[in-house]
Amino acid sequence: MANIETHILEVLERLELDVLTTNTVVVGTGSAGFCAATRLVEFGQDDVVIVTDKTKAGTSRNAGSDKQTYYKLTLAGSEPDSVREMASTLFAGGAMDGDNALAEAALSARTFLHLCDIGVPFPRNEYGEFVGYKTDHDPRQRATSVGPYTSRSMVEALEKKAQEQGIPVISECRVVDLIVDDDKVIGLLVLRRDRDWDAANPPLLLIRCTNVVYATGGPAMLYANSVFPHGQWGASGAGYRAGVVGKNVTEWQFGLASLRPRWNVSGTYMQVVPRFISTEPDGSDPREFLLDAIPDRGRLASLIFLKGYQWPFDIRKARDGSSVIDLLVYRETQLRGRRVYLDFMYNIADEPFDPDQLEPEARTYLERAGALQNSPIERLIHMNRPAYDFYLEKGPRVDLATELLEVDVCAQHNNGGFAVDSWWRSNLEGFFPVGEAAGSHGVYRPGGSALNSGQVGATRAAEYIAKRRAQAPSEDSASFVNAARGPVGEALGLVNAAAVNAAEGVELTSLDLLQQLAELMSADAGPVRSATSIDQASVTIGQWLADLPRIVSADPDSRRLVDRLFLLRDALTTAFVYTSAMSDFVHKDAGSRGSVLYSDPAGAFPVEGDLDQVVSAADDSELFRFRLSGTDLDSTTQEVRLAGSGESPEVEISWRDVRPIPADDDFFENVWRRYRETGGVS
Known part of the structure; x- marks a missing residue:
């Protein structure tokens, strides 16, 4: 061992x-x-x-x-x-x-x-x-x-x-x-x-x-x-x-999730068609904001149902598709400063549940599941009791039968x-x-x-x-000592600088800047991005990274602050690499793909036809104009490498063709011979 x-x-x-x-x-x-x-x-x-x-x-x-x-x-x-x-x-x-x-x-x-x-x-x-x-x-x-x-x-x-x-x-x-x-x-x-x-x-x-x-x-x-x-x-x-x-590194998955506790609200949570409520931060002025954009209640219910199948935000489904729900939630929380909740106690507009209003896919599914009960919570308990029990058992406890569940569009996977x-x-x-x-x-x-x-x-x-x-x-x-000198010296220098800052009364702690970084990334580099927001974020983060020893304090007697100091340096390094990559991507004028909408002033709104009021009536509507990326980038991949460090961080970015699926060479005698020679590891 x-x-x-x-x-x-x-x-x-x-x-x-x-x-x-x-x-x-x-x-x-x-x-x-x-x-x-x-x-x-x-x-x-x-x-x-x-x-x-x-x-x-x-x-x-x-x-x-x-x-x-x-x-x-x-x-x-x-x-x-x-x-x-x-x-x-x-x-x-x-x-x-x-x-x-x-x-x-x-x-x-x-x-x-x-x-x-x-x-x-x-x-x-x-x-x-x-x-x-x-x-x-x-x-x-x-x-x-x-x-x-x-x-x-x-x-x-x-x-x-x-x-x-x-x-x-x-x-x-x-x-x-x-x-x-x-x-x-x-x-x-x-x-x-x-x-x-x-x-x-x-x-x-x-x-x-x-x-x-x-x-x-x-x-x-x-x-x-x-x-x-x-x-x-x-x-x-x-x-x-x-x-x-x-x-x-530009490619993330974002989707609807509860905030307390953190959990994907996919699958059954959406298929039972809860209603969406937004409020002011203090809980006042509750509104069913989705109805403002999609007044056809049968259409709205069907789109919510589809979010169960189509949980991650997908820009291809933002035109007359279920991902418009994600954009409407994003607009409420990120642009309007409101809070959004799922309400499993009442149907949309607090009206009796009418499966005849649903589109065929949703109606057939719920009929086969025997889930035509009148309220979302009854349908949820019938279809998937463990999904209801989860929020009773996971802290902080939420009883979906009597309480609202706060949600937002969240980062889920890189x-x-x-x-x-x-x-x-x-x-x-x-x-x-x-x-x-x-x-x-x-x-x-x-x-x-x-x-x-x-x-x-x-x-x-x-x-x-x-x-x-x-x-x-x-x-x-x-040789090992020589290679270790630099990293050890930088670690000691970072803690010593943060300790001096703390002694001199610098108020910005490692915890504070971690929170500011996360909020900046969600606001400017989340599921909706623009060239302006990305460029500004990258410059800000690069400056934070370069100035880190001078701007952040950490009392060395606090294990947590010292730990978060190293975590902060790691986060700033990563965020600078990632936003640099995003900036390169958006300036290629490649359009929107995956789980991200890249704003394009010359693009179209996310939805057309009977849903054309979803964003076009909003003051912030221009942010949601986009065009889909073509398939020309599917055969290429972006690579990034941090070249500069210290006070001059730089990111080298290149694009290359993807490696193809290797050719089929399964003639047994050849494979067997190579396996005997290499043990299967070449």
């Missing part, structure tokens, strides 16, 4: 730090992180340590929806399917590399069945077929689920496996920086969050390693309006500071991230981003494909490490 005996190493003059040595450090305790660690042991590499900021936090363990989906190859019924057909579905999302798509399809059955074998209770019929259903962007019925907490079931089973294997986990560790030498990762610097800051003996830990598997999740701290669970932050900034290339190849290797040797940290998705993706991608990427990275990078870290202490 890993050498978790620490020794003291003098990194700076008169400063000694603990050093832990291991072949591979896995950062993160979500389903991708635990998968990578357990797979490493299974493949013969048991010199592995897991570090994490908090073991029980993170998206895998704490996020979900009314029926959280896992996407895989069809494993039931008579409907035809194949690895390459699934790869083509993933690749069709646009801006996705074909070798990633093929790997995710090829290993989907293997990784899914591995989860089944370690105890995740995916449903199967009496003959052993794992039945499925159709999810968004899915031409088959590849989706499956174990209920609201599919990913929690996964991470709990994988954590149990890791415990059985005796893999050490070091919690309360905040990533500070990667230790890099000659374009290779040779270590990691982390802050021990559970220890007081002492300038003479700072709570920093150096990890000397051959490989880093980065399962830190997406940069969840970037948006104030977010459905990422509290305690999920991400640590992308450290990767960008080390020169790791990012890909498709489809971009660090660029990886078919073995989930980055451009930095030894650095393997997996899970949401990896930018393996395209602009669009089937619902639940992120859970599959995390398992596949973790498995591929672990197999490559076990067969190609099993060597111990270099014993050259001098």
Whole structure:
């Protein structure tokens, strides 16, 4: 197992730090992180340590929806399917590399069945077929689920496996920086969050390693309006500071979610057709604002119903489609400063429920489900009692039968991230981003494909490490110390500067600026963006990043403020990279795609025909003019790299053709020969 005996190493003059040595450090305790660690042991590499900021936090363990989906190859019924057909579905999302798509399809059955074998209770019929259903962007019925907490079931089973294997986990560790030498990762610097800051003996830990598997999740701290669970932050900034290339970072998923608690209001929550209420911030002036824009109540009810199927905001559905609901909610909250609630107690306009007013798809579904009761709450309890019970059990408790549920359009998932190849290797040797940290998705993706991608990427990275990078870290202490001097010195300098600022009465704390950053991103870089808003945000964030040592205070006696200081630097780094990428995209005049509306003064309003008053009557209507992106960018992908640092941060941006799906070469004798020679790892 890993050498978790620490020794003291003098990194700076008169400063000694603990050093832990291991072949591979896995950062993160979500389903991708635990998968990578357990797979490493299974493949013969048991010199592995897991570090994490908090073991029980993170998206895998704490996020979900009314029926959280896992996407895989069809494993039931008579409907035809194949690895390459699934790869083509993933690749069709646009801006996705074909070798990633093929790997995710090829290993989907293997990784899914591995989860089944370690105890995740995916449903199967009496003959052993794992039945499925159709999810968004899915031409088959590849989706499956174990209920609201599919990913929690996964991470709990994988954590149990890791415990059985005796893999050490070091919690309360905040990533500070990667230790890099000659374009290779040779270590990691982390802050021990559970220890007081002492300038003479700072709570920093150096990890000397051959490989880093980065399962830190997406940069969840970037948006104030977010459905990422509290305690999920991400640590992308450290990767960008080390020169790791990012890909498709402009591409997010946004959707309607409750704010307290944070939870996607998809599926049944929308299919039972609740009414939408907006109020002033103090709760006064309640209005059914959707009726102002869509007075046809049957049409409005049908669009709300469709949000269950079509939960993520999709710009293609913003014309005469269900995503107009997202835009109307966004206008109420972000532009008008009001609050929006779902009301499950009453129907639209407080009128009796009339299924005859619904469009055929909605009416047929509710009839087949036996869900024609008069009130939304009755329909919800009939169709999906656990969806109602969830809000009774999850804090803060909300009884949907008697209380309103506050919602907004929230960031839910980053489809971009660090660029990886078919073995989930980055451009930095030894650095393997997996899970949401990896930018393996395209602009669009089937619902639940992120859970599959995390398992596949973790498995591929672990197999490559076990067969190609099993060597111990270099014993050259001098080189390691030299590489560590810069990151350690910057960390000490940042805390010392913040401490001086605090002593001099600077009022802006690391917590304050984190909140300002998140609010700025939600206002200017969320689901509705303009060239002006993006450019201004990028300039502001770049200036904050450059001035950070001079503008923020943190009392070194406060563990929380010191921890948030490093988190703030990470968030500012990531936000600067992301807004720089967004600025580049919007100035390509490429139109709107995915889960984002890019304002275009020459474009059209989101809706036409009988819905033309949705935004055109508003004072802020010009913000919602847009035109759809063409397909010409589907075959390309944007890549970003942080080039400058300190007081002169710069982002290099380039575009390249996506890698195609590899050609079919399945002649058995050739494959068998290569496999004997390479063990399947090339």
